[in-house]
Amino acid sequence: MHAIGIDIGGTKIAGAVVDELGGIVRSDRVPTPADPRLLEDAVVAMIEGLRGGDEIGAVGVAAAGFVDAAQSTLYYAPNIDWRNEPLRAKLEARVGGTVVVDNDANAAGWAEFRFGAGRLVSDMVMLTIGTGVGGAIVAGDRLFRGGFGAGAELGHLRVVPDGLACGCGQRGCIEQYGSGRALLRMAGEIADAGGIGQALARARAERGELDGAIVGGLIEAGDPGAVAALRQLGHWLGAAAASLSAVLDPQRFVFGGGVAIAGELLLEPIREAYLEHLPARGYHPEPDFVVAELQNDAGVVGAADLARVWVAEHA
Numbered sequence: 204m205h206a207i208g209i210d211i212g213g214t215k216i217a218g219a220v221v222d223e224l225g226g227i228v229r230s231d232r233v234p235t236p237a238d239p240r241l242l243e244d245a246v247v248a249m250i251e252g253l254r255g256g257d258e259i260g261a262v263g264v265a266a267a268g269f270v271d272a273a274q275s276t277l278y279y280a281p282n283i284d285w286r287n288e289p290l291r292a293k294l295e296a297r298v299g300g301t302v303v304v305d306n307d308a309n310a311a312g313w314a315e316f317r318f319g320a321g322r323l324v325s326d327m328v329m330l331t332i333g334t335g336v337g338g339a340i341v342a343g344d345r346l347f348r349g350g351f352g353a354g355a356e357l358g359h360l361r362v363v364p365d366g367l368a369c370g371c372g373q374r375g376c377i378e379q380y381g382s383g384r385a386l387l388r389m390a391g392e393i394a395d396a397g398g399i400g401q402a403l404a405r406a407r408a409e410r411g412e413l414d415g416a417i418v419g420g421l422i423e424a425g426d427p428g429a430v431a432a433l434r435q436l437g438h439w440l441g442a443a444a445a446s447l448s449a450v451l452d453p454q455r456f457v458f459g460g461g462v463a464i465a466g467e468l469l470l471e472p473i474r475e476a477y478l479e480h481l482p483a484r485g486y487h488p489e490p491d492f493v494v495a496e497l498q499n500d501a502g503v504v505g506a507a508d509l510a511r512v513w514v515a516e517h518a
Contacts, residue, residue, distance in 0.1 A: 208507030312339020441476025
């Protein structure tokens with residue numbers, strides 16, 4: 204039976220009808236309205252439009268923020284003015300049928316576990332490297348949410364005591380050292396230092412500032428300064444992965460988001476730092492480190508499948 208997945212992002216709402224094998228039957232995409240009431244209207248309209256003539260078993264909605272353990276209420280959404288928002292009840296009242304709400308990183312991680320880079324393992328950690336760092340944990344074939352539903356906020360694992368200030372109110376979170384924003388900061392510092400940073404400095408002077416496309420292009424071209432920035436980023440992610448291994452012991456780490464398209468250039472320093480920081484190195488089994496496969500489709504595919512799982516478990 205088909206399910207609908209909706210992924211609410213800061214700039215766009217993506218939606219799709221998804222089959223039981225994770226395949227997208229049809230999809231839609233619209234800009235994200237700033238007004239929460241208009242946003243809800245847009246989600247309802249997308250669900251109705253995607254339904255068509257198919258029999259839809261459930262609807263899954265993924266959004267950034269804290270979602271309760273019942274997959275119903277958004278405690279807090281950083282990019283939308285939703286606080287203790289009963290989103291599931293509101294949407295079910297308007298569209299009918301079962302609606303399930305989940306965190307966007309959980310949805311993307313679940314999609315990779317079921318249909319992508321996490322296949323064939325039972326325990327997996329996913330880190331999504333975007334503007335910030337998102338996370339998802341699968342333990343014993345089940346998505347980990349925590350007692351209140353707000354678990355697996357891996358971007359706020361602290362890696363540097365009294366380190367850089369984070370938007371969460373703490374200091375030293377991996378989000379400040381392992382994100383796309385952190386990569387740009389590191390590239391800027393290398394540009395300031397001269398030497399291998401000359402190409403970064405020239406690009407910054409020509410464009411006014413460094414952005415992801417510029418740094419990504421230089422990484423792809425093998426520029427030593429841009430690659431050095433990427434290796435710094437990988438070092439911090441590897442150190443964080445070692446700490447996560449001590450607690451979760453996953454068989455596989457999956458890295459998603461725009462920075463992960465660097466592939467082995469990113470994974471190599473991650474592995475090196477992981478081994479450097481791994482407790483009981485040489486005696487602790489070593490996990491795989493891989494790049495996510497589903498990329499931009501992960502959110503809608505995961506949201507749809509989580510809704511399908513909810514229906515099956517509550518039938």
